[in-house]
Amino acid sequence: MEDIVRQARELASDILRDVQRSNGHPFIEHPDSVAAIVRDEIGLTPECQAAVYLHEATRCHPEVSLEQFPEDIRKIVEGLNLISTIKPKDTRLEAENYKRLIVQYSSDPRVTVIKIADRLEIMRSLAAFPKSSREQKLLETLMLYIPLAHQLGLYNIKSELEDIWFRYSDPEQYRAITNKLKSTEKDREALSRDFVQPLAKTLSEAGIKYKLKVRTKTAYSIYKKMQAQHVPFEGVYDVFAMRFIIDCEPDRQKELDLCWKVYSYVTQEYIPDTSRLRDWLTQPKPNGYESLHITVSNRQGHAIEVQIRTRRMDEIAESGLASHWSYKGISGVQTLNNWLTSVRYNLEHKSETRPEDMPKPPQGEIFVFTPTGELRILPQGASVLDFAFNIHSGLGCRCTGARISGKAVSIREPLKTGDVVEILTSRNQHPSHDWLSWVVTGKARTKIRQELDAEERKKAAQGRELLERRLKNWKLDFPDDMVKDFMKSRKYTSIISLMAAIADGDIDVNEVKSFILKETEAKVSASASDPARLSSDKPGSWTAEAATAASSDSILVLNARNVKGMDYKMAKCCNPVFGDDVFGFVTRGEGIKIHRISCPNASRLIENYPYRIQKVRWVNTGSDADFQCSLAITADLEHSVMGDIMNVIGQFKASVRSFNVNENRRSGTYDISVRLMVPSNMELDKILSQLSSLRHIQKVHRI
Numbered sequence: 001m002e003d004i005v006r007q008a009r010e011l012a013s014d015i016l017r018d019v020q021r022s023n024g025h026p027f028i029e030h031p032d033s034v035a036a037i038v039r040d041e042i043g044l045t046p047e048c049q050a051a052v053y054l055h056e057a058t059r060c061h062p063e064v065s066l067e068q069f070p071e072d073i074r075k076i077v078e079g080l081n082l083i084s085t086i087k088p089k090d091t092r093l094e095a096e097n098y099k100r101l102i103v104q105y106s107s108d109p110r111v112t113v114i115k116i117a118d119r120l121e122i123m124r125s126l127a128a129f130p131k132s133s134r135e136q137k138l139l140e141t142l143m144l145y146i147p148l149a150h151q152l153g154l155y156n157i158k159s160e161l162e163d164i165w166f167r168y169s170d171p172e173q174y175r176a177i178t179n180k181l182k183s184t185e186k187d188r189e190a191l192s193r194d195f196v197q198p199l200a201k202t203l204s205e206a207g208i209k210y211k212l213k214v215r216t217k218t219a220y221s222i223y224k225k226m227q228a229q230h231v232p233f234e235g236v237y238d239v240f241a242m243r244f245i246i247d248c249e250p251d252r253q254k255e256l257d258l259c260w261k262v263y264s265y266v267t268q269e270y271i272p273d274t275s276r277l278r279d280w281l282t283q284p285k286p287n288g289y290e291s292l293h294i295t296v297s298n299r300q301g302h303a304i305e306v307q308i309r310t311r312r313m314d315e316i317a318e319s320g321l322a323s324h325w326s327y328k329g330i331s332g333v334q335t336l337n338n339w340l341t342s343v344r345y346n347l348e349h350k351s352e353t354r355p356e357d358m359p360k361p362p363q364g365e366i367f368v369f370t371p372t373g374e375l376r377i378l379p380q381g382a383s384v385l386d387f388a389f390n391i392h393s394g395l396g397c398r399c400t401g402a403r404i405s406g407k408a409v410s411i412r413e414p415l416k417t418g419d420v421v422e423i424l425t426s427r428n429q430h431p432s433h434d435w436l437s438w439v440v441t442g443k444a445r446t447k448i449r450q451e452l453d454a455e456e457r458k459k460a461a462q463g464r465e466l467l468e469r470r471l472k473n474w475k476l477d478f479p480d481d482m483v484k485d486f487m488k489s490r491k492y493t494s495i496i497s498l499m500a501a502i503a504d505g506d507i508d509v510n511e512v513k514s515f516i517l518k519e520t521e522a523k524v525s526a527s528a529s530d531p532a533r534l535s536s537d538k539p540g541s542w543t544a545e546a547a548t549a550a551s552s553d554s555i556l557v558l559n560a561r562n563v564k565g566m567d568y569k570m571a572k573c574c575n576p577v578f579g580d581d582v583f584g585f586v587t588r589g590e591g592i593k594i595h596r597i598s599c600p601n602a603s604r605l606i607e608n609y610p611y612r613i614q615k616v617r618w619v620n621t622g623s624d625a626d627f628q629c630s631l632a633i634t635a636d637l638e639h640s641v642m643g644d645i646m647n648v649i650g651q652f653k654a655s656v657r658s659f660n661v662n663e664n665r666r667s668g669t670y671d672i673s674v675r676l677m678v679p680s681n682m683e684l685d686k687i688l689s690q691l692s693s694l695r696h697i698q699k700v701h702r703i
């Protein structure tokens with residue numbers, strides 16, 4: 001198998017023979033050093049070492065063929081090449097997403113580990129890079145590679161990466177801490193010897209077998225403690241810690257007894273700080289971490305952190321079952337963490353693991369970039385249109401396609417991880433219903449539905465305006481019951497869809513006219529042929545006596561104090577107000593409707609149905625009721641005009657029920673409609689007079 005490493009190196013050496021590093025040295029030094037880290041410091045197989053050389057060769061020259069190498073090596077190389085294209089932005093919020101992208105690119109999980117080794121070599125040689133490149137590599141190391149090395153259990157690499165990052169990012173603090181560590185090194189060694197000496201005899205006599213580890217924190221870890229606790233170097237208690245790892249058979253009760261026995265020996269010999277006791281033996285952490293931590297002081301007053309655990313507990317704490325990542329409480333995606341944990345386990349048991357048994361990275365997501373390098377995460381199967389809506393709803397609504405790697409594609413083109421997508425738009429583009437059948441993200445679906453609904457409402461307003469204008473010209477009334485009958489006949493379920501259809505031309509307004517005339521004629525014919533049908537016992541209908549009276553020259557007296565209780569109604573087409581000149585029209589099922597003489601429908605009703613006209617007059621006494629009326633106002637584009645109108649209305653006995661404003665850019669005016677409740681036409685005339693005299697009012701009239 002060593003032959004494959006030699007073959008890969010010869011290929012890389014030949015291809016990279018004219019390539020140099022920033023310091024002028026041959027570039028082949030870089031893959032040589034990375035392969036050594038992979039082999040000696042991590043212990044990966046020759047296939048991984050060969051992949052290091054082939055990655056650098058194909059990264060510089062993608063056209064190089066690797067057909068002579070096994071498929072698993074080619075997959076590793078492909079993953080390494082993809083990861084090398086990642087350029088994270090300077091934002092900590094995206095760090096987790098970029099880390100997930102690295103794992104997504106690692107179809108073979110060994111790719112992640114090799115990339116960490118690659119990054120370690122780069123950081124060791126960081127001085128050879130120009131300053132601009134150095135800053136980018138420091139950012140990538142902090143955001144991506146230190147967390148990944150930590151979670152994979154590559155603690156030595158992780159600590160070295162942290163210290164190199166710290167040395168370049170804050171050289172003054174780094175020098176201060178490392179100098180203090182060097183100056184106190186002999187003191188720590190002496191402290192350790194003095195600490196263990198009295199305990200060694202006691203533990204030996206008790207028959208307790210153990211292994212002692214002395215762990216000194218890195219400069220970066222000490223710095224983080226200083227910042228978090230707001231203390232100087234001397235105030236960090238656990239600059240170093242003594243760890244007792246007890247040799248014990250895996251019986252929980254025996255393990256607990258031995259750990260607490262060692263604890264009792266330590267606290268008998270030294271003064272414990274009970275406030276810093278951490279008992280994760282009695283109640284282990286949710287991730288399975290078990291250990292006993294205590295800080296003690298020796299006779300000279302030096303604080304020392306002591307950790308007590310069994311060999312089984314130490315293996316769990318150091319393995320993927322309870323990784324240090326989770327122990328420190330760093331947030332992460334559970335699926336990703338589980339995968340990385342299994343990678344770590346397999347790496348530690350590499351002699352037992354075949355490549356085909358290696359775990360696969362989490363699926364179900366794709367990672368796509370904007371042209372500026374911004375990372376977006378979408379579900380598997382997402383299209384160009386999903387991506388456009390993910391960026392901005394306005395961009396999605398105007399999306400006509402995209403360019404991926406310079407190639408123009410349609411809005412339905414499915415995306416894959418690593419695509420750099422440039423969205424193409426048009427001002428004339430609008431969402432359509434068929435978009436809903438193939439977008440996969442909830443955000444896209446919601447925005448499309450909202451836009452379609454808004455578009456339909458806009459068209460409905462246009463259709464309503466067209467219909468009302470034509471009805472006014474024809475002097476026809478289109479009451480609600482007739483609208484419902486028309487909708488039913490044309491199979492429309494909502495008034496909005498009906499009006500939108502009129503705006504689109506799907507329904508000709510002449511169809512509406514024909515329907516109204518046909519229905520009206522049918523009602524008149526039915527009334528003429530069967531006068532008894534005009535009689536009804538239902539409240540609000542007119543009586544047989546009223547029908548007889550309608551054919552005579554009788555007078556109906558309207559009592560405005562009890563309008564709702566009588567067998568007549570005010571016509572909505574003209575909204576009569578107490579004091580108006582009015583007449584009554586005998587309807588088929590709604591009693592007598594009272595119209596103003598100036599009603600748009602008055603001429604047609606009087607001419608076509610003279611036998612159904614009823615003369616009426618108001619009672620002589622004043623009105624205690626309120627009557628609805630509507631005003632149409634045309635005003636200049638002046639914001640203060642709305643307040644002026646409300647001030648005028650507030651001076652009189654009137655209440656506003658609705659106030660609608662439309663900006664007419666074509667005429668440069670506001671078209672305002674106001675619905676009022678007034679006691680009489682005299683009060684309404686006062687309001688009209690005052691409104692007409694306002695400075696920015698061009699026209700005001702009663703509808």
